[in-house]
Amino acid sequence: MKKHFTSIAKTALILVYLVIVAGALVRMTGSGMGCPDWPKCFGYYIPPTDVKELTWSENREFKKGQVIIKDQSLLVAKDNFTTGSTFEASHWEKYTKHDYAIFNPTHTWTEYINRLTGALAGLACFVMAIASFSLWKQSKKITLLSWLVVFMMGFQAWLGATVVYSVLNPVKITVHMVMALVIVAVILYIIRLAKPVSSDKIFNPMFRTVLWVSLGLTLVQVVLGTQVRQFVDEQVKSGIGNETLWLSNPEISFYFHRTFSFLVLFANLFLYLRNKRLKLGFDKINWVMLLLLAEIASGIAMYYLHFPFGSQTIHLVLASILFGIQFYMILEARKNRL
Template sequence: MQKNFRKVAKVALVLVYLVIIAGAVVRGTGSGMGCPDWPKCFGHYIPPTEISELQWKPDTDFKKGQIIIVDETLQVATETFKTSSAFNKNKWETYTKHDYAQFNPAHTWIEYINRLFGALAGLATLVLAVMSIRLFKTNKKITILSWLVVFGMGFQAWLGATVVYSLLEPVKITVHMVMALVIVAFLLYIIHITKATTKKVKTYKDIVPLLSFVLFMTLIQVILGTQVRQFIDERMDILGEAAKNQWLVNADWQFYLHRSFSIIIVLLNIFLAQRIYKNKLNFPKINWVLIFLFIEAMSGVAMYYFHFPFASQPIHLVLASLLFGVQFYLLLEAISAKRSYKSL
C-alpha cells in the first residue's frame, strides 16, 4: 500500500511541476489574461478558437453565462436564449470583475492548457489524500500532510482566480508562485517519509543549518525574480516584442538586487558543495543542485546580454522551482542522516 501511495505522490509532484511549467509559459507569452473569467474561459468549458465565436449574431443560441465582446466590453448572458434580429441589452450584463476585453486565440489556449494541468494535478492530489486515509492508523502524519496538499491546491486555484480578476497584480502573482513551491515541498516531504528504509549513514558533518540557509536564500531570490518579471511584463506591454533590447533599459532597483543576489546564491551553493565533497557525505543530489544552478545562471545571462532569446524566460522560472525542490529534498536527506548518525 505504501509503495503504491509513494508512486501516486510522485505522479502528483510531476503534475504540479507541469503546472509550474505551464504557468511559466503563460507568463513568458503574456497569456495570463487569455481567459478573462474563471474557472470557465469566456463562459465555455472548451474555449473559443475564433473571434466570431465571441461576437453577437442574430438567430443564434446563447447559454446562460456565455461571454461575448461588445464595444470593447465583456457581456455575460443572463439566461439561455436565442437572439432575435437586434441586440437586446436586457439579455446581457456587463462583466464587472475587470474591464479587460481582448481575445487572442493563442493566449486563450495557452492559459486553458495551464488550467487543465492544474485540474489534473488537483485530481492527483485528491486521489493521494483518499489513499492516505488507509495509512492513518500507522502514520497519521502522512494522512494529515496529504489532505493539507489538497487544501493547498484548492487555495492555489482560488489564488489563480484572484490573479485573473486583479489583472495580474504583482503581489498576487508572487503569492501564487510561493504557494506552488509550498505544495512542492509538502509532496517532497511525503515522498521522503514514505521512502523505504536504507542503510544508516556512518559519518555525518552537521550541514543542516547551512542547507536551511541556502534554501531560504533561494526562496528570497525566487520572490525577487517574480517582482523583476512584473517589471519586464510592463516594459513588454509598453515597448512591444520588437524592442526586447529596450526592456531592461533604466531598470529599477529590484532588477539590480536580483542580479547581485544571484552571485551570492551561486557562491553559497558552491560552498555547500565543497563542504559535502570535502567531508565525503553521501548526498549526490548536490550535483543536480549545481547543474540546475549553472543553467539557471546561464539563462539569466542570456536574457540580459542577448535580449531574451526564445523560451529563456520560462526556462529561468522553471529551473528556479526545480532548484528549490532539489535543495529542499537534499535538506530532508541531511536531516534524516543527522538523526541516523545520532542513533549510531
C-alpha cells in the first residue's frame, strides 16, 4: 500500500475537486434546498422523483422519518404505519429545523448527486488515512495530516448540514467554500510530503512572498465572489427573473470583487515576469496566468453577457483550481526540502 499512497492521495484530491464542481452546479441551479433535511433527502436514502411520493394518500405505508408536504409544511412520520381513510395527525410531527417546504425534482437530484460525490470523496480520504499508516515510520506528519483531512471532511459534512438547516445562510455558505479549499491545500501538502522531489526551482524570497500575497488575494476573491453570488440569488428570490437586471444595481461587494481581480492579475503578472527574467523554473506560473485569463473572461461573460449557462460554475471551479496551483507553487518555492 505504501507505493500506492501517492496515487490514493491524488484520487482523493480529484474527488474533492469533483465535490467543488458539484457544489458549484448546485449553486448555479439554485438547488441548495433540493433536500431540506440531512443526511437523508425528504427522509429517504434515495430521494423521490415525483411529488406524489411526498403527498399523503390512503392505504400507504410510511416508515419512521419519512417526510410529506402538507399545508406548505414538512411533516415527519413518527413511527412505521399504514395510512387509513383519513389523515391522522398523531402519526406525524412538524419538521422544526426550518420552514422550507418546496419540492423540485431537478433541484432534489442535483443536491443528492452533490451529497453522493461528497460521500465518495470522504471515503477516498478515509482510505488515504488508512494507507498513511504504511508511511508512519517514514513520516508521522503524513499520517497525522491524513487523519486531519478525515476530520475536516466530517466537519465539512456537518457544515453542509448547517447550510441546509439555515436555509442557505450566506456566511455559512462562504465558510463551507473556504473549508473545501483548506482541504485541497492539506491534501496537496500530503502529496508533496509523500513524494518529495529534488527541486530544480531557484529559491527567491521576493518571489515566494508575492506568491503568498497572490494566494491570499485569490482567497479574498473567492469570499467576495460568494457574496456577489448571494446578492444574485436574492435578486432571483425577489422575483427578478431577467438576468440583465441581476447586477444592474449591485452591492459594494461586486465592485470590490471586480477591483480585486486587477490586483490578483498584477500580482501574478509580476510572478510570471520575475520567473521568466530570473529563470527560476516555476513552470506552473504559466498555468496560473492561463487560468487567470479564463477566470477574468468568465467574469466578463457573466456581467456583459448576462450569466450564460455554465459561466458561474466555470468561474468558481477555475478559482478553486487556481488556488490549488498557487498553493502547490508555494510548497515548491520553499528554501528547504519538505
